[in-house]
Amino acid sequence: MHEEAVRTILAEHCKLSVDVSSLTSNGDLYQVGLTSLTTVNVMLAIEDEFDVEFSDNMLTRATFQSIDSLVDAVEELLE
């Protein structure tokens, strides 16, 4: 459920080298073009979409590594 929203956010906010629909959920997003600037845009979009706030210790490369890690972050914030 959250995965669809995360995929939509990625499609809207990142210029990835492949179509978001073709990405596996555990594929490395940095390898397909995620940058530090787009990381921040994705974070802001997720905060808006789910009405959550990322804590500083979640602001790390690993959180944005894959669709799975983003979904895990969302689920953690929604608890």
Next chain:
Amino acid sequence: MATQLDSNGAPRSFDDIMSIVADLGESTISEYSVEVDRDARFPTEAFDALKAANLLSTYVPKEFGGDGLTITEVCRVCEEMGQYDASVAMIYAMHQIQVACIVDHAQGDKYFGQYLRDLVENQLLLASATTEIGIGGDVRSSICSVNVSGDDFELTKKAPVVSYAENSDAIMVTCRRSADAPKNDQTVVLVKTEDRELEQLAGWDTLGFRGTCSSGYVISSKGKTEQIMPVPYATVLAKSMHPVSHLTWGSLWTGIAASAVEVARKTVREAARKNPTVPPVSALRLSEVNELLFSMRSGLHEAIDEYQALLDAGDDRAFENFGFSIKINNVKVRCSEMVVDIVGKALQIVGISGYKNDSAKSLSRHLRDAYGASLMVNNDRIRGHNATMHIAYKGK
């Protein structure tokens, strides 16, 4: 060579090492500083002396024959050395950065473990080629790639700046992991002098840091695949290259600033002796510049302490945290700008004898070297990275 011993046969301590550095600083290193700077040549005498004292292997762990200093201690050595000759200190710092990359990420690897032993035995000097023509100072991208065929590799890189390449025993070169890897999927390759050719692209006739000989080259190399670091560059950069670079550089720049303040201090004392009844105006200026040095050093030491604590805690995820990256970038931008301010204020105190090139109180090299700090990766590029992170960072 065995672990360095003091006169009692015990492994030498950090204090022993600092004494040796101070002695060399006052003798061999200082003796040739003017000439090295004037001729923009490699400080051969200084490095012969550093090697004779086994100072290139201070960060190598004791089990490999090194001194096993902590990174905090290595930073202190850079701060001390920066007081005598910033080019010598910069070469020393840059070498330590490469050593740290190997020690932190590859000491357990058969090839690199042996390389560390060779480094201790032969006091090998390591250089680095991270920037590339076409991508400038964005070290997280590469155009060139390492091309592997069986056990062999071939790697060619057009590097706009490679400090002391011609005097190094090896160059750690960043590149894409393979011919079809994306630009930020990078690795680091240890390119040995005997297996590489250098074609100079640009010289190094600069305002300061003249002894670092940071010319541009096309590096053409080959070797064995065992020379490719076993860990991705992104990991090496976050845990080692980025923090050790900024912290050792910040340290040596603090050394430059401290040295300039010392010259200012001598000047004020002389003025006070001449007129004991009235404190010289310059004493107030000395107090002011000492406040700046206090702030510069405090910020640096706080960041070093935090980095040391994270290393000791052993959680590698901490190095990829925005808050940590921001702080490490702050050290670079703040120290590089403060060193210019401090040396300039020291010059104002010292006066004309500081302005002359041929006086015992000359601050010419201090000032010229100081201006290089904010350009070696341009501060605006680094601030740009911080700016992006600050949008997300809550500072809590």
